[in-house]
Amino acid sequence: MASEPVARAVAEEVGRWGSMKQTGVSLRYMMEFGSRPTERNLLLSAQFLQKELPIRIARRALELESLPFGLSRKPAILKVRDWYLDSFRDIRYFPEVRNRNDELAFTQMIKMIKVRHNNVVPTMALGVQQLKKEQCRTRKIPTGFDEIHEFLDRFYMSRIGIRMLIGQHVALHDPDPEPGVIGLINTKLSPIQVAQAASEDARSICLREYGSAPDINIYGDPTFTFPYVASHLHLMLFELVKNSLRAVQERYMNSDKDVPPVRIIVADGAEDVTIKVSDEGGGIPRSGLPRIFTYLYSTAKNPPDIDGPSEGVTMAGYGYGLPISRLYAQYFGGDLQIISMDGYGTDAYLHLSRLGDSEEPLP
Amino acid sequence: MMASEPVARAVAEEVARWGGMRQTGVTLRYMMEFGARPTERNLLRSAQFLHKELPIRIARRALDLDSLPFGLSTKPAVLKVRDWYLDSFRDIRYFPEVRNRDDELAFTQMIKMIRVRHNNVVPTMALGVQQLKKDLGGTKAFPPGIDEIHQFLDRFYMSRIGIRMLIGQHVALHEPDPEPGVIGLISTRLSPMLAAQHASEDARAICMREYGSAPDVNIYGDPDFTFPYVKPHLHLMMFELVKNSLRAVQERYMNSDKHAPPVRIIVADGAEDVTIKISDEGGGIPRSGLSRIFTYLYSTAENPPDLDGHNEGVTMAGYGYGIPISRLYARYFGGDLQIISMEGYGTDAYLHLSRLGDSEEPLH
Numbered sequence: 130m131a132s133e134p135v136a137r138a139v140a141e142e143v144g145r146w147g148s149m150k151q152t153g154v155s156l157r158y159m160m161e162f163g164s165r166p167t168e169r170n171l172l173l174s175a176q177f178l179q180k181e182l183p184i185r186i187a188r189r190a191l192e193l194e195s196l197p198f199g200l201s202r203k204p205a206i207l208k209v210r211d212w213y214l215d216s217f218r219d220i221r222y223f224p225e226v227r228n229r230n231d232e233l234a235f236t237q238m239i240k241m242i243k244v245r246h247n248n249v250v251p252t253m254a255l256g257v258q259q260l261k262k263e264q265c266r267t268r269k270i271p272t273g274f275d276e277i278h279e280f281l282d283r284f285y286m287s288r289i290g291i292r293m294l295i296g297q298h299v300a301l302h303d304p305d306p307e308p309g310v311i312g313l314i315n316t317k318l319s320p321i322q323v324a325q326a327a328s329e330d331a332r333s334i335c336l337r338e339y340g341s342a343p344d345i346n347i348y349g350d351p352t353f354t355f356p357y358v359a360s361h362l363h364l365m366l367f368e369l370v371k372n373s374l375r376a377v378q379e380r381y382m383n384s385d386k387d388v389p390p391v392r393i394i395v396a397d398g399a400e401d402v403t404i405k406v407s408d409e410g411g412g413i414p415r416s417g418l419p420r421i422f423t424y425l426y427s428t429a430k431n432p433p434d435i436d437g438p439s440e441g442v443t444m445a446g447y448g449y450g451l452p453i454s455r456l457y458a459q460y461f462g463g464d465l466q467i468i469s470m471d472g473y474g475t476d477a478y479l480h481l482s483r484l485g486d487s488e489e490p491l492p
Numbered sequence: 493m494m495a496s497e498p499v500a501r502a503v504a505e506e507v508a509r510w511g512g513m514r515q516t517g518v519t520l521r522y523m524m525e526f527g528a529r530p531t532e533r534n535l536l537r538s539a540q541f542l543h544k545e546l547p548i549r550i551a552r553r554a555l556d557l558d559s560l561p562f563g564l565s566t567k568p569a570v571l572k573v574r575d576w577y578l579d580s581f582r583d584i585r586y587f588p589e590v591r592n593r594d595d596e597l598a599f600t601q602m603i604k605m606i607r608v609r610h611n612n613v614v615p616t617m618a619l620g621v622q623q624l625k626k627d628l629g630g631t632k633a634f635p636p637g638i639d640e641i642h643q644f645l646d647r648f649y650m651s652r653i654g655i656r657m658l659i660g661q662h663v664a665l666h667e668p669d670p671e672p673g674v675i676g677l678i679s680t681r682l683s684p685m686l687a688a689q690h691a692s693e694d695a696r697a698i699c700m701r702e703y704g705s706a707p708d709v710n711i712y713g714d715p716d717f718t719f720p721y722v723k724p725h726l727h728l729m730m731f732e733l734v735k736n737s738l739r740a741v742q743e744r745y746m747n748s749d750k751h752a753p754p755v756r757i758i759v760a761d762g763a764e765d766v767t768i769k770i771s772d773e774g775g776g777i778p779r780s781g782l783s784r785i786f787t788y789l790y791s792t793a794e795n796p797p798d799l800d801g802h803n804e805g806v807t808m809a810g811y812g813y814g815i816p817i818s819r820l821y822a823r824y825f826g827g828d829l830q831i832i833s834m835e836g837y838g839t840d841a842y843l844h845l846s847r848l849g850d851s852e853e854p855l856h
Contacts, residue, residue: 398835400778405834414764415828415844464779468830468842470769471762476840478832480779 143217147187152177153290156314156461157485159297160356163311166301168229174298175232178239179220185291185491186217189284197276198260205256209249216242236302239295249288250449253281257424281424283492286456290489293358293460317354318362320395320402320481321347327366328393335374343377343388345370349395355402355483361457362481365465366393368450369406369477376410376475389474401463402481409474418469422452462487507581511551516541520678520825521849523661524720527675530665532593538662539596542603543584549655550581553648561640562624569620573613580606600666603659613652614813617645621788638789645788647856650820654853657722657824681718682726684759684766684845685711691730692757699738707741707752709734713759719766719847725821726845729829730757732814733770733841740774740839765827766845773838782833786816826851 162170193210194201201210219238226235257277293313300312309317328345335342373391381388389409396403413421455465462482469475526534557574558565565574583602590599621641628634657677664676673681692709699706737755745752753773760767777785819829826846833839 394834394837396776396834396837398776398778398837400780401835403776403834403837412760412762412767414762416764466832468832468840470758470760470767470842471765471844473758473760473762473767476832478834 139214139218142221143187143190143214145187146183146217146221147191149184151184151188151491152181153488153491154294155486155488156356156358160311160314160316160485163297163301163314166312168232171236171298171301172226172229172232174301175226175235178294178298179223179226179235182239182291182294183217183220185287186213186220189213189287190217192280192284196280198264198274200256200260200277203256203259205252205259209252209256212245212249216245233302236299240299243292243295243299246288246292250285250453253284254424254449257281278423282452282456285453286460286490286492289456289460290491293489313358313360314356315359316356318357318359319351319354320357320362320404321349321351321353323359323362324349324366324370324393324395324404327363328370328391331367331370331374334371335378339378339382341378343374343381344390345374345393346390347393347395349393350397353395353397355397355481356485357402357461357481361460365454365457365479366404366406368454369479372450373406373408373410373475373477377408378410380409380411398483400483402483404479404481406477406479407474408476412471412473412475413469414471415469418467421467422455424449424452459490461485461489503578503582506585507551507554507578509551510547510581510585511555513548515548515552515855516545517852517855518658519850519852520720520722524675524678524680524849527661527665527678530676532596535600535662535665536590536593536596538665539590539599542658542662543587543590543599546603546655546658547581547584549651550577550584553577553651554581556644556648560644561637562635563627564620564624564641567620567623569616569623573616573620576609576613580609597666600663604663607656607659607663610652610656614649614817617648618788618813621645625789634789642787642789646816646820649817650824650854651856653820653824654855657853677722677724678720679723680720682721682723683715683718684726684768685713685715685717687723687726688713688730688734688757688759688768691727692734692755694727695731695734695738698735699742703742703746705742707738707745708754709738709757710754711757711759713757714761717759717761717766719761719845720849721766721825721845725824729818729821729843730768730770732818733843736815737770737772737774737839737841741772742774744773744775762847764847766847768843768845770841770843771838772840776835776837776839777833778835779833782831785831786819788813788816823854825849825853 162174190210190213193206193213196206200206219242223235223238224231226232260277297312297314300306307315309315324347328347332342332345370391370393377388377391392405392407394405394407396405451465451467458465458479458481462484464478464480466478466480467475468478526538554574554577557570557577560570564570583606587599587602588595590596624641661676661678664670673679688711692711696706696709734755734757741752741755756769756771758769758771760769815829815831822829822843822845826848828842828844830842830844831839832842
């Protein structure tokens with residue numbers, strides 16, 4: 130625990146850095162910069178992060194302290210806020226990065242920061258649950274819950290950006306990168322291949338849970354590639370296919386009829402790569418559709434052990450898969466749209482910008 | 493005929509007064525239940541309701557037309573439409589109280605004539621918008637805030653749908669020998685599959701005429717399923733969507749060896765909605781261009797109407813207004829129209845139609 134004057138000094142710094150202007154980076158810039166990971170460039174990158182990361186981290190710390198409905202005081206939220214304050218201090222107390230040794234030490238330090246924040250999503254989810262429990266007890270249904278949803282969208286989007294910047298910088302130190310890979314960016318990513326991998330993963334989860342899994346048919350140009358972050362695309366496709374498989378499985382489990390396959394179509398256009406994941410799982414009524422994108426109505430099924438390791442934790446168990454997938458899509462200028470046909474099935478459209486010129490959204 | 497100055501002022505005062513009164517919405521379900529018993533007494537009540545409600549709605553729009561931004565109100569075409577609204581307002585307001593069957597029959601004839609008077613409102617307004625665009629120097633010079641006009645047109649056309657629905661329903665209830673299952677303009681047992689087939693046939697015929705060939709249209713769904721809806725509304729929307737899909741596929745595959753992929757229509761019946769998806773592989777629309785297909789301001793008016801002549805067969809299609817107006821029809825009874833495109837592949841249009849019939853008309 131920091132002493133009183135130290136705590137106040139840090140609070141002042143957080144207040145100051147939290148209102149400085151953030152600087153966004155585009156996918157294209159990350160690729161061009163990272164294609165020449167010379168010592169000099171890595172130094173420039175570290176110096177940029179040394180200024181940029183505290184701004185983004187402080188901004189979020191300030192927000193965490195001023196949430197409505199008493200959310201800021203929930204134990205889980207306080208824990209997350211402390212992670213942000215610790216990380217802010219770590220970077221601010223790190224001396225000026227001036228040479229290769231400084232740079233390597235700095236890189237190690239931000240790598241540790243990334244690990245510290247691994248469980249932010251489930252922990253925030255727990256905080257929201259704590260708030261919901263309290264609201265239900267007092268039977269208060271405040272009208273401003275949308276405010277919390279908007280905050281979470283901004284908060285998680287910012288987290289995606291911070292982790293992308295850190296991850297990219299760290300990955301550029303890989304002495305033996307795969308061909309075509311620049312940091313976290315695969316310059317020749319095949320969406321068909323990612324769709325296949327994500328489908329296999331999703332089917333095995335379905336098999337494990339239900340004992341069987343619907344087929345998945347994938348259509349598109351197998352030779353087409355474009356630059357993107359493979360892990361982002363995999364996360365989004367996995368989530369969408371998983372939802373489709375579950376819907377179809379639930380609908381046809383106790384039926385004689387043939388189980389209709391899930392269909393994935395990959396289209397490459399001039400501006401966008403669009404991936405449609407279609408199922409005939411019965412659909413969602415129009416009135417229920419907005420809910421699938423909110424954080425507040427999802428049920429946290431597996432509350433995390435906040436003090437223990439949670440390495441294999443996926444966001445799936447918190448029902449956060451869709452809203453977070455949409456944030457990933459929007460991060461590089463894309464989008465995720467879900468249209469449903471009540472009584473028939475659901476189509477999810479993942480739009481990914483090909484041009485790479487979109488700057489990170491900086492809420 | 494120009495009214496004299498004091499008369500004009502008196503009318504203007506009445507328009508302002510009625511235009512500020514509250515509108516009363518009606519649901520599809522109410523129209524069906526009420527219209528199921530078209531007795532003399534009910535028709536009288538319906539006429540008395542319209543006698544109060546129509547002037548409110550008409551006056552509201554007349555006021556809107558007088559106060560459009562960017563000088564749109566002063567364009568000749570818009571002034572013409574505004575005069576139609578003022579004439580119709582006067583016709584209803586000067587009609588004496590409806591107290592018996594004869595009054596009611598005369599009232600019904602009068603509102604029938606009003607409906608005919610307004611037949612060409614959409615192409616005439618489109619001409620007015622064109623006149624404005626020319627003044628502003630073309631689409632590249634649109635000043636900020638021009639969206640206001642788009643929102644006005646949405647409200648205006650939606651209101652027109654409502655007025656024409658109320659009038660049309662009342663008139664149709666006088667039909668002495670209605671088809672079984674039909675209540676006014678509402679088919680209580682409308683088959684969306686059948687509607688899809690008819691719309692597809694009509695759209696393919698247009699495509700044939702224009703290109704010499706037309707892609708196939710495959711329709712999937714339960715052929716026995718029916719629900720209550722206004723058949724001409726559904727036909728209009730489906731015709732528009734299928735027409736667009738056929739054109740996209742035709743343009744893409746016209747000079748290609750490959751076989752043109754069929755347009756696919758899926759009809760789904762759920763608990764809340766009937767959803768109709770029209771899918772094509774016509775190459776799609778870039779994401780950056782998608783919002784334009786719903787605007788009025790960027791469409792090209794290909795066949796400017798003859799303002800003083802007859803325009804009976806005029807469809808809205810020639811003004812590029814088909815998609816935004818179809819969406820208004822869908823929303824009128826609580827539904828929606830969504831269009832998603834996969835650039836380089838094709839486009840999917842989703843028509844959501846509310847089954848419950850409890851949505852009140854949207855009134856702005």
